[in-house]
Amino acid sequence: xxxxxxxxxxxxxxxxxxxxxxxxxxxxxxxxxxxxxxxxxxxxxxxxxxxxxxxxxxxxxxxxxxxxxxxxxxxxxxxxxxxxxxxxxxxxxxxxxxxxxxxxxxxxxxxxxxxxxxxxxxxxxxxxxxxxxxxxxxxxxxxxxxxxxxxxxxxxxxxxxxxxxxxxxxxxxxxxxxxxxxxxxxxxxxxxxxxxxxxxxxxxxxxxxxxxxx
Amino acid sequence: xxxxxxxxxxxxxxxxxxxxxxxxxxxxxxxxxxxxxxxxxxxxxxxxxxxxxxxxxxxxxxxxxxxxxxxxxxxxxxxxxxxxxxxxxxxxxxxxxxxxxxxxxxxxxxxxxxxxxxxxxxxxxxxxxxxxxxxxxxxxxxxxxxxxxxxxxxxxxxxxxxxxxxxxxxxxxxxxxxxxxxxxxxxxxxxxxxxxxxxxxxxxxxxxxxxxxx
Numbered sequence: 001x002x003x004x005x006x007x008x009x010x011x012x013x014x015x016x017x018x019x020x021x022x023x024x025x026x027x028x029x030x031x032x033x034x035x036x037x038x039x040x041x042x043x044x045x046x047x048x049x050x051x052x053x054x055x056x057x058x059x060x061x062x063x064x065x066x067x068x069x070x071x072x073x074x075x076x077x078x079x080x081x082x083x084x085x086x087x088x089x090x091x092x093x094x095x096x097x098x099x100x101x102x103x104x105x106x107x108x109x110x111x112x113x114x115x116x117x118x119x120x121x122x123x124x125x126x127x128x129x130x131x132x133x134x135x136x137x138x139x140x141x142x143x144x145x146x147x148x149x150x151x152x153x154x155x156x157x158x159x160x161x162x163x164x165x166x167x168x169x170x171x172x173x174x175x176x177x178x179x180x181x182x183x184x185x186x187x188x189x190x191x192x193x194x195x196x197x198x199x200x201x202x203x204x205x206x207x208x209x210x211x212x213x214x
Numbered sequence: 215x216x217x218x219x220x221x222x223x224x225x226x227x228x229x230x231x232x233x234x235x236x237x238x239x240x241x242x243x244x245x246x247x248x249x250x251x252x253x254x255x256x257x258x259x260x261x262x263x264x265x266x267x268x269x270x271x272x273x274x275x276x277x278x279x280x281x282x283x284x285x286x287x288x289x290x291x292x293x294x295x296x297x298x299x300x301x302x303x304x305x306x307x308x309x310x311x312x313x314x315x316x317x318x319x320x321x322x323x324x325x326x327x328x329x330x331x332x333x334x335x336x337x338x339x340x341x342x343x344x345x346x347x348x349x350x351x352x353x354x355x356x357x358x359x360x361x362x363x364x365x366x367x368x369x370x371x372x373x374x375x376x377x378x379x380x381x382x383x384x385x386x387x388x389x390x391x392x393x394x395x396x397x398x399x400x401x402x403x404x405x406x407x408x409x410x411x412x413x414x415x416x417x418x419x420x421x422x423x424x425x426x427x428x
Contacts, residue, residue, distance in 0.1 A: 055363035056321050056356070067306045073320055074313035092281045099288035102319065106287055107270050110324045114331070122348070127341030134336070142270070149269035 002034050003064040006053070007077075007209060015210035016176075017203045018181075020072040021060040023169040025205055027076040027162065027200035031083035037205075039213065064067040073105050076162055085161040093158060100156050100163025104170045108146060111138040112173050139179060145182040146171075154192060168193030216248050217278040219289075220267070221423060223253040227425035229389075231417045232419050233348075234286040235274040237383040239419055241290040241376065242410035245297035251419075253427065286383075287319050290376055300376040307372060313375025314370050318384045322360060325352040353393060361397040368406060382407030 007021035019142035026034045045057045048056045053061040054070035062075040120159045155164045180187045221235035242249045259271045267275040268284035276289040294300035301308045332349045369378045394401045
């Protein structure tokens with residue numbers, strides 16, 4: 001069976017690859033797994049047929065035969081466990097790579113989501129100009145910690161892993177904010193991730209879908 | 215080897231069990247694994263010895279022989295993979311339980327963290343009274359979705375799993391806010407989780423530590 005993922009018919013990021021299907025496409029490309037995409041309108045996300053697959057009405061979902069998953073973290077972990085290329089064989093190294101997946105999603109992404117909410121959902125509010133620097137500082141605290149840990153290394157823990165895929169995907173959301181510029185080793189880390197052929201293929205595929213849908 | 219976790223010497227929640235060591239204690243209790251606790255002052259969290267274990271300067275960490283992990287999600291997944299009791303044997307059911315772990319941490323907890331930040335970090339700001347209802351609405355959106363999915367079921371997907379442990383742990387953070395009262399099936403779900411003997415033991419252990427440290 002070829003697994004099927006869902007993605008936006010027309011991504012709200014304008015094809016910049018920031019929707020969460022890109023992460024899953026990237027993981028599938030890293031392990032050499034073909035996939036199909038079912039595109040959904042914003043309206044279709046909230047309809048019962050999709051809510052049965054993902055109760056939060058979000059993309060991506062992942063269907064493989066009679067298995068249905070949602071949450072990009074869970075999907076990528078499932079992909080990584082089924083094929084070589086994203087998790088080390090060694091049990092301890094594998095647990096550490098999974099730790100970085102959770103760190104990306106639960107320690108680094110929440111302040112980045114809060115910053116995105118401040119700009120997108122509260123951009124027109126009177127308090128936002130005064131509040132934004134504080135929200136940015138919470139992001140910077142995390143960036144400084146990841147930057148210190150990464151140091152001069154290419155990847156977070158040995159070879160490239162699903163942990164790096166997730167961390168780079170999360171940090172990519174900050175690219176247009178300029179916040180990464182304060183941490184040259186993180187900016188280089190993200191560039192190194194973007195240069196991977198598997199990322200390039202994933203990015204091109206989501207961009208082609210956006211161009212077709214727009 | 216008996217694994218060692220870290221916890222606050224004096225938890226900022228006053229022993230209510232909301233610090234993330236409680237989740238890990240609970241998982242260890244569910245699988246019947248003894249553990250030891252190393253308590254850390256707020257100052258010690260930021261010192262190099264701890265930052266080597268967790269670059270974000272947070273608790274909990276998990277040390278088992280020469281393996282060190284951080285992030286409660288990663289630690290609980292590691293515990294669940296090594297012992298019976300928190301993940302189904304069936305590969306598909308296992309992947310779905312892990313999906314709920316990620317859903318708890320990446321779809322439900324971020325708006326709850328944002329609400330906590332609004333109250334704790336921005337409680338004295340002029341904008342907070344006007345802003346708080348919007349932040350609460352983002353939490354309510356998620357609660358409504360989880361409530362709809364849960365329906366009349368006892369647990370999210372079949373038997374109690376690490377997914378329920380994580381979802382209940384995340385929802386417990388809302389207990390004092392009153393927001394759960396709007397979703398009786400979620401309130402009952404959280405109460406069902408709290409009634410588990412393993413949770414009771416974990417809660418009592420963290421409370422005893424708080425009483426001793428305070």
